[in-house]
Amino acid sequence: MADKKVALVTGANKGIGFEIARQLCGHGFAVVLAARDERKANEAADKLRAEGFDAHGVRLDVTDPATAAAAAKWLDGKFGRLDVLVNNAGISSEFGHDMKPSEVSLDTVRKTYDTNVFGVLTVVQALLPLLRKSPSARIVNQSSTLGSLGTLSDPASPFYGVNLLAYNSSKTALNGLTLAFAKELAADRIAVNSVCPGWVKTDMGGEGAPRTVEQGAAIAVKLATMADPPTGKFLDDAGEVRW
Numbered sequence: 001m002a003d004k005k006v007a008l009v010t011g012a013n014k015g016i017g018f019e020i021a022r023q024l025c026g027h028g029f030a031v032v033l034a035a036r037d038e039r040k041a042n043e044a045a046d047k048l049r050a051e052g053f054d055a056h057g058v059r060l061d062v063t064d065p066a067t068a069a070a071a072a073k074w075l076d077g078k079f080g081r082l083d084v085l086v087n088n089a090g091i092s093s094e095f096g097h098d099m100k101p102s103e104v105s106l107d108t109v110r111k112t113y114d115t116n117v118f119g120v121l122t123v124v125q126a127l128l129p130l131l132r133k134s135p136s137a138r139i140v141n142q143s144s145t146l147g148s149l150g151t152l153s154d155p156a157s158p159f160y161g162v163n164l165l166a167y168n169s170s171k172t173a174l175n176g177l178t179l180a181f182a183k184e185l186a187a188d189r190i191a192v193n194s195v196c197p198g199w200v201k202t203d204m205g206g207e208g209a210p211r212t213v214e215q216g217a218a219i220a221v222k223l224a225t226m227a228d229p230p231t232g233k234f235l236d237d238a239g240e241v242r243w
């Protein structure tokens, strides 16, 4: 059984996920950087090991349950438990394409849900036996204010007009998943929360985004490391986000 706390971050080869992994290393965790491309997972972990951190790469394509099961088996053999799971991997093929809900293809919606919703369910179910071995485990789901129905239905919100059917509704569904697991896993003392990183300069967020990856990673890292975390909440840097 590992002495240090152990965290796994999905989609950790770049963007906000890589920065979350780096910051968790800084908090003294052994961090597993999961990526769908094994080479990218190992290269990302190598970068953090070169900074003196306890980082490890593992292949995990969240749309492929076999890779989630294999990652769980590997984690069990290496660490014997998991303390923090950050479900960060996510996609959107609508950004910058002005896709209208009436025009977006079913294939686009399905692919988005496969990663952003069913992918999270796959990873949580595969890793739950290891999370249950931790005395105070946490699951942090990387959501978005664009998944907030309270925000999207508010004409005064700056996000009111960002009408991306697949992405937005996938994050709404992810928030539903957060609440459902938070209720079930309270008995296991596993905190489950959704977070929004803000609009962050990454391959997904684009060059025009105002926030850095350091800023974007902060809320997930806070939920992963704070004593007595809340559960069943949707949070950003400023506090609670409307569901």
Ligand code: NAP
Binding pocket: 010, 011, 012, 013, 014, 015, 016, 017, 035, 036, 037, 060, 061, 062, 063, 088, 089, 090, 091, 115, 119, 142, 143, 144, 145, 196, 197, 198, 199, 200, 201, 202, 203, 204, 205, 206, 209
């Ligand atoms: P990014 O730079 O595009 O990184 C996305 C990560 O997810 C990459 O590592 C990517 O891997 C991985 N990924 C995609 N599909 C995957 C799969 N099937 N299995 C495993 N990994 C997969 O995006 P980001 O901006 O860092 O976004 C990270 C998370 O924050 C996402 O969930 C996103 O929805 C959320 N978010 C971002 C913003 C923003 O402004 N950037 C705002 C709100 C929420 P590959 O390199 O292999 O593609």
